[in-house]
């Protein structure tokens with residue numbers, strides 16, 4: 001079978017986008033997604049994203065496979081790319097904003113003329129059972145909790161943006177051996193659905209630096225849900241303002257935890273190239 005695709009990236013977090021509007025099932029299996037994401041033997045990407053028909057009154061549904069074939073609930077940079085992809089597909093009929101159904105619920109991206117996309121990412125989920133994590137009792141928040149990983153003791157805060165995140169504040173993100181520590185956080189027994197791990201250096205209350213090890217994808221240049229979770233964790237720990245720039249290896253995101261409890265993410269999304277591949 002021949003598959004048409006378009007490659008998009010948001011701050012270097014890159015995805016293979018598939019026009020799946022004619023079917024409610026992804027056109028690619030998780031095993032095929034692993035092959036397509038391979039940077040040496042495939043197209044290369046951090047994941048494959050499917051633009052499916054909407055449901056429950058939404059415009060579209062987004063599903064995504066990570067580069068290891070696992071299926072996450074949400075992807076922040078991915079949904080900005082998906083919004084740009086849909087607008088490109090719709091051409092003159094493109095809307096300014098879309099209601100997108102995800103496995104994490106309704107997400108609303110809004111495209112702006114300068115190439116940026118602002119996304120209403122919904123409310124962060126903070127109870128341990130919602131992350132999920134066993135670090136604290138199910139109903140409690142896991143804020144500034146001790147966790148032993150790789151023979152070291154860390155103070156971590158857990159936040160779900162539909163997908164799970166564990167945030168640790170460090171003096172220098174550059175000094176973190178992400179390649180070694182990341183996989184150990186990801187598979188720690190405290191996280192029954194595994195975890196995305198963010199290390200945060202607070203430069204100023206309105207400016208944070210972040211590096212990430214993503215569940216199912218490893219080190220990436222940026223993580224939108226991770227940046228949102230990191231801002232929420234920073235506020236909960238009294239380390240940042242409710243609006244801040246988060247500098248990632250791929251560039252900056254602006255994140256705001258608004259008074260209505262919704263988190264808003266603003267960043268770029270751009271088309272890289274279009275192609276077709278035999279599955």
Ligand SMILES: N[C@@H](CCC[C@H](N)C(=O)O)C(=O)O
Pocket residue numbers: 013066071072073074075076077078163164196214215216217220222223224225226
């Ligand atoms: N890069 C994404 C997150 C993708 C999903 C993640 N790897 C998971 O398994 O939860 C983002 O920009 O949010």
